[in-house]
Amino acid sequence: MMNRIISIALALCLLLSMTACTGVSRDDRSEYTPTQEPSSSPNVSETEPADDTNGEEEDRYLKVFDPPIIYTTVLAPPAGDVLPEGQTIEDNLRSRMFTRQTGLKPKVIWSASGEAFTEKMNMTIASGDIPDYFQVNYQQFEALVKADLLADLTDAYNQIAHPDIKAIYESADNADIKAVSKGGRIYGIPKADGLGNMNPVLWVRKDWIDKLDAEEPKCIADIAKLAEAFMKGDPDGNNVDDTDGLLIMPNYDSANPGIGSVSDIFTNYGATPNQWRVQEDGKVIYGSLMPQAVEALELLNGWYEQGLIPKDFASWKEETYKQKVTSGQAGLLFGMWWLSWSYMTDTVINDPSAEWTAYALPKESEGNYIGGAPNPASSNIGVVSKEYKDPSVFIYALNNTYNAMQQPGYGAEMEEAAVVSNNYTPMTIFPLSANAIFDCSVLAYRYANGEITRDQVVELTPDLSQKEYNLMIADCAKVVADAESSYDHMDDWSNSMGYTIGMMAMYNANVEFVRSDYSGITPTMERRKTFLDKLELDAYTKMIMGDTGGKSIQEYFDEFVAQYLDQGGQDITNEVQEVVNALR
Ligand SMILES: [Ca+2]
Incomplete structure (x- = not known):
């Protein structure tokens, strides 16, 4: 296993040559630029240096209410979910953990799942009778601001938000904070995602490449050869023509790709579906209408005509997609780095001879990989009712839930709570620095390969608040690298695969991100x-x-x-x- 990690990453590190992918034209590639926002910049106070926070200062940020403060909210449990006996929507392992951390206790006034939740939320907003604290998407946020239903959180944020949290938002140039600001005032607590979190890399069955003696892909066009080999070469060795080529899903959105999305093929060909781009002449263009999309569509159409993409992909739901992969019917698919925790794990549980690797493929082998970046504040925006007497309690809650994540033993506590869906967690903001996932992956990879020590993982973690987490991931990668049979440690294996294979694929491809120049709603x-x-x-x-x-x-x-x-x-x-x- 260790050899596998080393060889895959080395192969990716070595600059690739001698391929069919030539003729680099970098002109139509856009560099990653900070997002311009429709609203004016908020009045955000300067972050205090973390060194200034001695014990007393920390207490100031980490107020836990005792007795607990009860507030009203709404939740979206998974459809048909049944809680363990003795637990309810308001009192379960997730809510208890939250109350312990914050001194806040949720009173759930209604709940619904999936689309019913969205419908009910829209009706609630229209009625004007909203809960004390709840979480919304960007469209709902805009509607709430327009209806003047939200508390102004500016002062609470400036005075109470922990410097580590402010630093996280600043790592993305405060784009998320700006997105939830109107007229210079902050009206929401945005989730800040790490870059790369939603980019669909190409996951490939490594054992199939080896078995068929197929060539590793070096650019997007190379995918066709591999798909053909996987379809026609009987990689599962049962003498039946029963394996698929490339699995994709009908999703082209470069700002919000889903599992199976081919959005990053478009970004690498120079078009950015569902992002707004300001061109050199100052004119804006909707990314889905960019002429560069034609070449990518022609490529995909060619693959479809050759039968390399399943005929009925357009009607697939995610269950179909996942079933094809985990049952060993397909070994070439687009998915996020975190698919390792489900798809890849399930595959090797079903077939211990399965091995996975991942690629982030540019248009030309010499070029960088272009990834679509999400719109700022695109999900999980925490909002507080204008009627609520003291909105600052939710900023304390943000500090406390974040602080809890940095404590030793958090991982074990989470593992225990994981029998209950995270949808029952009353506040799911969990902000992440822009480069947090990349930093974590590189450290885990270097530790697993003996380049740095465990202590150095801690020393080299740039973000104070990330140390505990990075160490945990690095330990997982090390266990997997050292274990003779890494499949005996499936949790560690899933962690290690996600970071040191999935995320490192993007890192080694020198990923550049393109982000929409406008993310509001007209x-x-x-x-x-x-x-x-x-x-x-x-x-x-x-x-x-x-x-x-x-x-x-x-x-x-x-x-x-x-x-x-x-x-x-x-x-x-x-x-x-x-x-x-x-x-x-
Ligand atoms: Ca077969």
Whole structure:
């Protein structure tokens, strides 16, 4: 196993040459730039240096209420979930942990799952009768601000938010804080995600590559050869033609990709579906309409016509996708680095001879990998009702839940609570520095390979608050590297795979991130975006499937663009342009 980790990463580290992928054109690639926000910048106070926080200072940030303060909220448990006996939606392992950490006790006024939750939330917002604290998506946040239902959190944030937490938001240029600010005031507590968290890397069955003596892919175009080998070479050795080529899902969104998304093929070809981009001439363009998308669509259509992509992929749900992989029917798929905890683990449980590796493939073998970055504050925005007497209690809760994550023994406590879904956790902000996942992966990898000691993992962790977590991951990677049979330690194996294989694939490919230049919601978007999203999804899927009524991809794409603009897209573009111009 150790040899496997070393050889895979070394192979990725070595600069790749002699491939079919030539003709680098970097001009259409965009560097990672901080997001420009529609609202004016908030009045955020300077972060105090962490050294100034002595014991007394720490106490100031970590107030735990005793007796607990009861507040109202809403939750979204998984559909059909049954809690262990003796536990309820308000009193379970997750809520008890939260109350212990914060001195806050949730009173759940309603709950619903999946789409029913979204519907009920929208009705609640429309009624104006909202809970004390709850978590919303960006669209709901905008509606709440517009209806003037939210508490102003600016002073509480400036005075009470822990310097470590402010530093995390600052690591992404405060983009998330700016996204939840209106007129210079902060109205939400945003989740800040680590970069790379949602990028679909290419997971590949390494044992199949070895068995078929197939070539490792070095650029996106190489995927075709591998898909063909996996389809036709009988990699599972049962003498039956029963394995798939490349698995994909109908998701092209570079700001919010899902499992199976081919969004990073588009970003590497120079288009950014569902991101707004300011071009060199200052004009904004919607990324799904960018002409560079045509080449990526033609490539995918070619693969589809050759049968390398399953014919019925457009109708798949995630269950289908996962089942194909874990049952050993497919060994080539797009998915986030954290798929190791489910897909990869389940595969090796079903078939101990399975081995996985991951790639982040650029358009040209010499080029960097371009990853789509999420819009700031795109999920889990904590908000407080304007009617609530003291919103600062939720900033203390943020400090305390974050502080708890840094304590020794947190991992064991979490493991115990994990029998209850995280959806019952009353506050799930868990902010993460922009580079936290990359930093953690590199340290774990270096420790596992004997380049640094365990103490050095701690010394080299740049973020004070990340030390405990990085050490835990590094230990997992080390156990896996040293164990003769790493599959005897599946939890450690899952952790190690995610960080040292999935995330390191992106790191070794010199990932550059592209982020939308606008992430707000305009008036026409409110009315037309749902319709336009469907138009876009259908058009992209039809082009990949060649269902274009005899038209070429280019002709069909041009018609799609014209229709999109005509059906509201042009009005939206004008509105976004206006906001972007106002910021220039
Ligand atoms: Ca077979």
